[in-house]
Amino acid sequence: MTLSDEELERYARHIVLREIGGAGQARLKAARVLVIGAGGIGAPAIQYLAAAGLGALTIVDDDRVDRSNLQRQVLFTTADVGAGKAETAAARVAGINPNVAVTAHAQRLTAAEAPALIAGHDVVLDGTDNFATRLAVADAALAARVPLVSSAVAEFEGQLGTFRGWEAEKPCYRCFVGTDPEREGVSCSEQGVLGALTGILGSLAALEVIRAVAPFGEDSAGKLLLVDALGLRFRTLHLPKDTGCPACGTGTLR
Numbered sequence: 001m002t003l004s005d006e007e008l009e010r011y012a013r014h015i016v017l018r019e020i021g022g023a024g025q026a027r028l029k030a031a032r033v034l035v036i037g038a039g040g041i042g043a044p045a046i047q048y049l050a051a052a053g054l055g056a057l058t059i060v061d062d063d064r065v066d067r068s069n070l071q072r073q074v075l076f077t078t079a080d081v082g083a084g085k086a087e088t089a090a091a092r093v094a095g096i097n098p099n100v101a102v103t104a105h106a107q108r109l110t111a112a113e114a115p116a117l118i119a120g121h122d123v124v125l126d127g128t129d130n131f132a133t134r135l136a137v138a139d140a141a142l143a144a145r146v147p148l149v150s151s152a153v154a155e156f157e158g159q160l161g162t163f164r165g166w167e168a169e170k171p172c173y174r175c176f177v178g179t180d181p182e183r184e185g186v187s188c189s190e191q192g193v194l195g196a197l198t199g200i201l202g203s204l205a206a207l208e209v210i211r212a213v214a215p216f217g218e219d220s221a222g223k224l225l226l227v228d229a230l231g232l233r234f235r236t237l238h239l240p241k242d243t244g245c246p247a248c249g250t251g252t253l254r
């Protein structure tokens, strides 16, 4: 995958980084990324992924822009209220970077549809606020052996992890959250959330997608980042693989 003169100029600040370089930028150009949810996490992530020059972005969201989204989902403007999020986000991507092939799916992802949507993508970014969707995405990404970057925010707290559970020492998403479908997911749909915090976690999620495509520094799979905005604290925990995990270990799924 070669870079045009326009791309060499556009991505100059990536290419000058020894850890990325022209080779890393070419890997980004060759990559196809699936973003589930164009909300608090997805909206900022989509902006940075578009600017970073991913080859293809697929955006899945069945929601419409609500006035109450504008406090944090800065990809959208007041004039977008009532418009479909996936299509609006795709239009913004085209404006940020016309080199990105963007596809919008205005649909709610179900367990039945997840495998077909994930097929053909190199990384999945899950920023949805629905726990059932998160589990469906995580199971399908694990089965397809596609790295999953998962992030969530609520009130003043955020979390971020990268999962490659098919690897011997790496946990999957279910190793982290368990399997209880009744479990309350971390969600900002009803709770409050500080808008700028979603920008931090969304940007970090984009950073982890870029790392998954063009590896730099340490491998982050198997780590969990916890952000506490009240105490201005970032903590990184080691996430062990659960050898009895029903998804990636020896357990069985109910």
Ligand SMILES: [Zn+2]
Pocket: 165, 171, 172, 173, 174, 175, 176, 242, 245, 246, 247, 248, 249
């Ligand atoms: Zn697991």
